[in-house]
Structure formats: C-alpha cells, structure tokens
Amino acid sequence: xxxxxxxxxxxxxxxxxxxxxxxxxxxxxxxxxxxxxxxxxxxxxxxxxxxxxxxxxxxxxxxxxxxxxxxxxxxxxxxxxxxxxxxxxxxxxxxxxxxxxxxxxxxxxxxxxxxxxxxxxxxxxxxxxxxxxxxxxxxxxxxxxxxxxxxxxxxxxxxxxxxxxxxxxxxxxxxxxxxxxxxxxxxxxxxxxxxxxxxxxxxxxxxxxxxxxxxxxxxxxxxxxxxxxxxxxxxxxxxxxxxxxxxxxxxxxxxxxxxxxxxxxxxxxxxxxxxxxxxxxxxxxxxxxxxxxxxxxxxxxxxxxxxxxxxxxxxxxxxxxxxxxxxxxxxxxxxxxxxxxxxxxxxxxxxxxxxxxxxxxxxxxxxxxxxxxxxxxxxxxxxxxxxxxxxxxxxxxxxxxxxxxxxxxxxxxxxxxxxxxxxxxxxxxxxxxxxxxxxxxxxxxxxxxxxx
Numbered sequence: 386x387x388x389x390x391x392x393x394x395x396x397x398x399x400x401x402x403x404x405x406x407x408x409x410x411x412x413x414x415x416x417x418x419x420x421x422x423x424x425x426x427x428x429x430x431x432x433x434x435x436x437x438x439x440x441x442x443x444x445x446x447x448x449x450x451x452x453x454x455x456x457x458x459x460x461x462x463x464x465x466x467x468x469x470x471x472x473x474x475x476x477x478x479x480x481x482x483x484x485x486x487x488x489x490x491x492x493x494x495x496x497x498x499x500x501x502x503x504x505x506x507x508x509x510x511x512x513x514x515x516x517x518x519x520x521x522x523x524x525x526x527x528x529x530x531x532x533x534x535x536x537x538x539x540x541x542x543x544x545x546x547x548x549x550x551x552x553x554x555x556x557x558x559x560x561x562x563x564x565x566x567x568x569x570x571x572x573x574x575x576x577x578x579x580x581x582x583x584x585x586x587x588x589x590x591x592x593x594x595x596x597x598x599x600x601x602x603x604x605x606x607x608x609x610x611x612x613x614x615x616x617x618x619x620x621x622x623x624x625x626x627x628x629x630x631x632x633x634x635x636x637x638x639x640x641x642x643x644x645x646x647x648x649x650x651x652x653x654x655x656x657x658x659x660x661x662x663x664x665x666x667x668x669x670x671x672x673x674x675x676x677x678x679x680x681x682x683x684x685x686x687x688x689x690x691x692x693x694x695x696x697x698x699x700x701x702x703x704x705x706x707x708x709x710x711x712x713x714x715x716x717x718x719x720x721x722x723x724x725x726x727x728x729x730x731x732x733x734x735x736x737x738x739x740x741x742x743x744x745x746x747x748x749x750x751x752x753x754x755x756x757x758x759x760x761x762x763x764x765x766x767x768x769x770x771x772x773x774x775x776x777x778x779x780x781x782x783x784x785x786x787x788x789x790x791x792x793x794x795x796x797x798x799x800x801x802x803x804x805x806x807x808x809x810x811x812x813x814x815x816x817x818x819x820x821x822x823x824x825x826x827x828x829x830x831x832x833x834x835x836x837x
Contacts, residue, residue, distance in 0.1 A: 595807025632794030737786025
C-alpha cells in the first residue's frame, strides 16, 4: 500500500438518466402504491441485501429503508437552502397508501452538497421497502399514472422472493490499493495554523477544515461489500448509499416524525484505546476539556436558536454526553422537541427536509459565523467537499423524514474512492492534534474500503 500526495482530480457522482419533475402538475401524473409485507417476509427482510450494489440505502440497527430504480427526480437548484418546493411535488403524487406511516407513500431520497446553495436533486425510487423498529415492513411502487392502476396495486401487494435480495456482483474484490493524500501533512498543519491565526484575530470563532484522501484499487470497488463492512463495524451509525456516495454517519442532523423533532449533533473528539479503563479516563478528559466543551457549545447554541421558534417545546440538555464509536468518542447532545401544534395542524410546519436545510451547515461541519467560515473553508481546503458533510436522507409527502450529516463517507466511482475527514478549529487548536483527529476519522472508511 502506497501513501503519497498528488493533484486533486474530481470523483463525481454518476450521471442519472431519469424523468425530472419540477412541479406538482407533473407529479400528479405519477401514482405511489404502498402495501404491507407479510409478517414472515418482514422478519427476514435485509435492507442492505435488498439495495444491493446499485440501490439506495438509509438504515441503522436494521431499521430504515432501501430502494431500487428511479421513477423520477426532483431538482433542487438552490441546494439545501431552498427545498420548499419538494413538499408540494410529493403531495401531488397520487397515493394509494392505507398504512399512513413515516416513509410510506411517495418518498424522496437524496444526498445534497455541503455548500448550501450548490444544486442537487432528490430521487423518488420506483421500488422502496421500509422496515420499522416494531418489526413491520412495507413496500411502495411508483409508476406513471397511465399504467394500469389495478396491475400496479396487484403488483404492489407482494414482494417476490427474487426481489428480497439485490443483484449480486460477479466481480472479484480488488486485491491492491494505493492511497493518495491531496496535501502533505506539513501543508495541512500550515492550513490549520492559518485558521487559528484568523480566529485569534476575529471575528471568526470556529471553522471546520477537512482534508481529502483518494483510494485507487486494482479493480472496481464493490459497494455492497463496503456497506456490509460498515454495518458490521458501526451498527449504531446511519449506514447510507446514494448513487456512489456512501458511509456510516454517527451524526443525526434532524429527524421529524409527526410533530416530534430530534437532532443529535456531535462536536469534540478523542481517540479510543480499546481498554475499558483507559477509555473511561479518556471520556472523562473529553468531558472536562474546556476547548472541546466550547466547540460543542457553539454547535448546540446555534441549532437550538434555529429550532426554538418552530417548537412549542424544545429540550436542550445543559451537559453533553459521550458517544463512543469503534475508534473515537465524541461529545454529543440529544435535542428533542415538538413542532408548534397550530402549524402541524394546518400543515405549514417545516418538513424534515426543510428543517435540514434550515440547520445545515451546523457549526459542527461549517463554523461560526457561518458565511465567514464557509469563505475560510473555500480558501483553505484545496479539494471541494462535494457531498461530504452535506445532508443525506429522506422525506415523505407528510413531511416526515430523517437526515444525517454525510460524515465518515466516500464518493465511489469504479475503482476510485475519495474520502474526507475534518475537525473543528478554535482559538487553541493544535495543528498536530487536528491532523491526528483526521487520521482517526479516516480509519472508519479505510477499514471498510481497503481490503487487500
């Protein structure tokens, strides 16, 4: 395995050729048929297997959704910051949905760019299966309305045994890998020092800087295998895949189910050793760290300020907890709330996607103040982030949904993958410590991608 630096080339998502719907009038030409799966089939359903190498996936602890095909896509020309039109488009789809569950009926899935105004799109899949924590599962088929509706309902009422598992790849896994950092360690530490100097001069308080690493394999990277490893390594994380963008995110940007809203931001990181006593001491030192607590408070305060006007109730714990993953621990705060009852009743409350657009980019992935931090990121990061650290998830016609921060992620195309890792820079950040943090975070993806 070689590690070296090189010039940064683009690793781009695949071109999607599928119908585009730009407004409710076009959306009304489509029908979504939802039916429950039989109990035994629901019990056996493996979302990752169903998605296969080509499908879309968003799951945690075996619960979530998987999809295949693209019925149509919804353009988001204004990026995550301008997503209000998606509600009307999904609402115009003709829904045959006796279940009325979150993620039933028409569902749009996507991974949006980190830069909040960069264009993107969401996909309404042809076939989607969802599995709930109560063990129930269902399927939704989306087809053009002119297709025989009776045939659509009949086909939508069952899941063929051949559809339980996605297509398997006949290719062998790659046997060799080269790693290329897009900047040297010295260059990266110099960039961190530049950011610290800018923070000490003000008014920038925090900026999150990320660096990129490219992987080249001797053959095509098999997405289903990578996702399987991520699920095994990080079962409590949100394992996702949208058109080559995949990962296992530990950070919930926001979710909405009815009036209930949740967010679980992370900021502040320390390594784990694998020894329980040592890890307990490390976790205690993380909680006691004034630098990490300050960095964390910037995130929580900013998110709470945005959510509070939308909620009748919002619970924001005063003290963070420690979320421990396989190789690192993070400071974490679970924010829970209830959207304003009057807005929920008249369906004017924000959808999960609109909440994600409101919150993104949080200070956990951008900085404070936001616009100055984004300008600093553009100046100091040599490789564009693309969809890294952007919102990834789903939203349904009722406004329910779940959006993760696209961390611990990679953009995979053929035999190449690009992954990023970053850290929050504040006034007393140490460049070498920040470099080490990115190395720890990169291990999560490298452990799943690089298997010589």
